[in-house]
Amino acid sequence: MVLSKTASQSDVSVHSTFASRYVRTSLPRFKMPENSIPKEAAFQIINDELMLDGNPRLNLASFVTTWMEPECDKLIMASINKNYVDMDEYPVTTELQNRCVNMIAHLFNAPLGDSETAVGVGTVGSSEAIMLAGLAFKRKWQNRRKAEGKPYDKPNIVTGANVQVCWEKFARYFEVELKEVKLREGYYVMDPEKAVEMVDENTICVAAILGSTLNGEFEDVKLLNDLLVEKNKETGWDTPIHVDAASGGFIAPFIYPELEWDFRLPLVKSINVSGHKYGLVYAGIGWVIWRNKEDLPEELIFHINYLGADQPTFTLNFSKGSSQVIAQYYQLIRLGYEGYQNVMENCRENMIVLKEGLEKTGRFNIVSKDNGVPLVAFSLKDNTRHTEFEVSEMLRRFGWIVPAYTMPPDAQHITVLRVVIREDFSRTLAERLVNDIEKTLHELDSLPSKADIKTTVAGEETQKNDVVVAKKSALETQREITTAWRKFVMEKKKTNGVC
């Protein structure tokens, strides 16, 4: 009796310790553990480790949605076990996706007759959408070249050097040459005139970006369209335009309805948009819309019928979750045109608050535009003493994640910091961020610059001063981290830290 009482007491004491016995020994990292563990322990172990991730709400590096209404969270959880591809089994989910495609096509002014339905598909994000759009252009161009008896083995795409990495992926995976229009200091988007100059008989499309990832600026799609119409007339080619509206596709229709960038322009044959950016849905949804049925070659569409009825599909993968499609439908009907307009206007206003706050410090050049994607991209007026990478690094201490990156060629000598304004980045947070950036600058100013450190290290008498030495080494460490990070970014030559 006594023995068993002791045993049960020790059990209680183990369970009442926060780090239960399961958490005391670490699990193997790369091999599946031999034995099972209780669900509570598994939860605790994973939850604890995840606490060390950044806070998504303070992640100002990303366009991707980090907050949705609890009602929508409920719908997402309720559909988490539905495979989207089982269209015959979940016909309502399929119907919701089709409604989304049509709503978005109308938003982009697709030329649809009253009884016509839009041509488009839901994807995992803009990357998949862009692969599909690119494949359609490639196939259409090949078909035309074959019919004309001309070689069709050297397709190319013309873009700005500011394209998102998914275009480079498309080019490499699907063997299309990427011809990039170089940027220059002070001009960080594709120059339409130069783009049209680069177009040749092998160009499958020119890709314009509505909302450059680097500084949020909208490219001039209308000018591109007009110049290309002329070039096509002169040459007899038929070069089309794709608009990568990953971020801007859910902004322009609501706050710049007059701006002509979409299917109102005759050469725009397809458009992609990320539902998970300003479409206001959590990560995992994008859309691609084609102007007409003729713009999507029939031979790319697969008809699958072993799950029931005939299902036309055009995607890169097969199975995927349904939740994001349902969540997109929720946002479209819950917010409506009015709601999206309010959200986008609010983001724009918060962007202005942040931009003006940064301008007031007198330390930054603003390289984003007021009428693009609501973000502020800015660089230090004087980065000889301290760099943008150091500002970024030091802001982490306050919890802010603000990326710094170098611009692509030929503007690679410019480094910028970028803050994306999402729906959940409120006015209060904007004001606090300005405050914390001021504190950061103040702190950086009080530290010796790199040049000063070198001279102090050389001078012998300061070596005796412990305080100076200690401060120096902490700063040196910080500089090493910054240098390593910069090297990493430079080597990749791409803006992998931002999306």
Ligand SMILES: *Cc1c(COP(=O)(O)O)cnc(C)c1O
């Ligand atoms: C984010 C982004 C992409 C990639 O989109 P995902 O939805 O993340 O796959 C492509 N192009 C631009 C301009 C983007 O901003």
